[in-house]
Amino acid sequence: MLVSAGLAQAASAQGGPDKQAIIATYADIAHAGYTDSVALARDLQKAVDTLIATPSAAQMAAARQAWLAARVPYMQTEVFRFGNAIVDDWEGKVNAWPLDEGLIDYVAPAYGNSSDGNPVYAANVIANP
Structure with missing residues (x-):
């Protein structure tokens, strides 16, 4: 409570929050999440390609592990996609x-x-x- 009150008081003393800084921080966080998601999706694609090329129990386990790893940053990016029709069109088929x-x-x-x-x-x- 004290922290919130202090922040509110500081923001009002300075004329309110810096909207551009808020937007920049939001964009930086989203970009980091999508960057992680793309990197791990590429790792997943490599694991699947390897599984298809040389099927084995070990390759299946590696592909499953790659999927689990790729899922984490993907889930974290969902918060940024409200109203994004481009994603909403296909996302239900994946998730x-x-x-x-x-x-x-x-x-x-x-x-x-x-x-x-x-x-x-x-x-x-x-x-x-």
Whole structure:
């Protein structure tokens, strides 16, 4: 509370917040997030290309790990895309929720074999088209 009050008092004493500084900081944070996301997406693409070229359990594990790593900065950039129709047009195909569990090729055994909310929970439409 004291910090907020102090900041508000300082801002009003100086004529309000510096809007250009706020915008610049926002843009810098967004740029850093998208830069990280692109770099890890490229790593993911390399891992997938390697998996396709030389399929193996080790390459599959590496691709899965690359996906997990790439997902973190991608999720962090979602806060910056409100009203961005260019992203909204395709994003639901990549990051849909609620997720159709039948489109996942594997899940941890702890998730079980059934779901009250989804009668085709255990369907593996990738392995059984």
